[in-house]
Amino acid sequence: MILHRPPAIPTAETSRPSVAWEETACPLCGRDEAALVLEAPDPVPVPGGGLWFAVVRCKPCGLLYTNPRPTASTIHRFYPADYRPHRRPGKMQQSRAARPIWGRLFGRPCNERRGELPWPKPGRLLDFGCGGGAFLKRMADRGWQVTGLDASVGAGRAVQEELGLKVLTGTLPHSDLLPCSFDVVTMWQSLEHVHRPLSVLRQAYQLLVPGGKLIIATPNIESLPYSWFGPAWFGLDLPRHLTHFTPKTLGTMIETAGFRVGMMRMIRHGDWLRSSARLASQQGRGGAWARLLQWKPAAKTIAWGCYVAGMSDCMMAVAERPS
Numbered sequence: 001m002i003l004h005r006p007p008a009i010p011t012a013e014t015s016r017p018s019v020a021w022e023e024t025a026c027p028l029c030g031r032d033e034a035a036l037v038l039e040a041p042d043p044v045p046v047p048g049g050g051l052w053f054a055v056v057r058c059k060p061c062g063l064l065y066t067n068p069r070p071t072a073s074t075i076h077r078f079y080p081a082d083y084r085p086h087r088r089p090g091k092m093q094q095s096r097a098a099r100p101i102w103g104r105l106f107g108r109p110c111n112e113r114r115g116e117l118p119w120p121k122p123g124r125l126l127d128f129g130c131g132g133g134a135f136l137k138r139m140a141d142r143g144w145q146v147t148g149l150d151a152s153v154g155a156g157r158a159v160q161e162e163l164g165l166k167v168l169t170g171t172l173p174h175s176d177l178l179p180c181s182f183d184v185v186t187m188w189q190s191l192e193h194v195h196r197p198l199s200v201l202r203q204a205y206q207l208l209v210p211g212g213k214l215i216i217a218t219p220n221i222e223s224l225p226y227s228w229f230g231p232a233w234f235g236l237d238l239p240r241h242l243t244h245f246t247p248k249t250l251g252t253m254i255e256t257a258g259f260r261v262g263m264m265r266m267i268r269h270g271d272w273l274r275s276s277a278r279l280a281s282q283q284g285r286g287g288a289w290a291r292l293l294q295w296k297p298a299a300k301t302i303a304w305g306c307y308v309a310g311m312s313d314c315m316m317a318v319a320e321r322p323s
């Protein structure tokens with residue numbers, strides 16, 4: 001794919017006519033004092049694609065976010081029809097994305113190592129951004145009473161029809177979801193996609209019972225892979241990723257929403273490293289390092305190194321609504 005340079009800031013002349021744009025203040029502290037960090041292209045090859053986007057850092061609080069950005073009502077135009085997280089489990093058998101979290105966290109089905117789980121027994125679970133429903137299905141099979149929520153109408157309908165699981169369309173707040181009606185809310189690689197992440201976390205707080213758990217996994221921009229690959233880093237995924245967290249800013253946002261953070265840990269993603277390396281090579285950057293990391297054993301080894309260094313390109317937080 002040949003990418004054409006700027007506008008880093010999309011304009012009416014250059015953007016797709018069906019997309020509306022907005023500038024935003026900081027999604028965490030609400031201030032409007034930000035400095036440019038980098039500009040990077042949309043990595044998804046779409047007709048008329050190749051647009052570049054800017055990531056800025058809020059000077060008062062340090063949060064990184066995409067600005068300007070497509071509005072909430074038009075950003076779906078940047079999601080291709082076969083967007084990988086929206087694929088159903090049956091279509092992902094060969095894909096490691098089918099088991100993005102549990103395999104890496106626990107290495108085997110979670111009921112075999114229940115002692116490591118932040119909850120003792122099955123309960124009511126809401127998966128925010130449930131995509132193709134792989135996690136929902138796994139938890140339903142283990143006795144959980146699951147509800148999915150996803151902005152994609154097509155993905156939600158498919159999960160309902162093909163897996164027989166309850167999925168709502170939209171975001172938080174949602175009129176069908178009642179306060180104090182869940183024991184666990186999960187957000188696997190979804191919080192970075194929303195326009196108002198702090199509001200979503202506050203809504204999750206309302207939905208949880210006192211003592212209920214919130215589990216979030218999201219890319220970590222304070223990672224070695226980001227420092228190596230910059231605009232080609234897989235975790236950027238502009239403009240679909242609107243907020244780019246570090247362990248510190250993720251923890252701050254979770255606590256601002258009222259939660260108590262109990263655990264923050266890194267997650268290894270050798271496949272993310274390979275994707276970043278591939279993208280870097282396509283963009284003519286990264287040299288021999290990028291070529292080496294496209295080799296699976298090398299990517300797995302280096303992903304381990306990033307994990308040990310505490311600078312993996314994905315992280316997970318477990319928080320609790322105080323009793």
Ligand SMILES: [Zn+2]
Nearest residue numbers: 026029058061
């Ligand atoms: Zn801020």
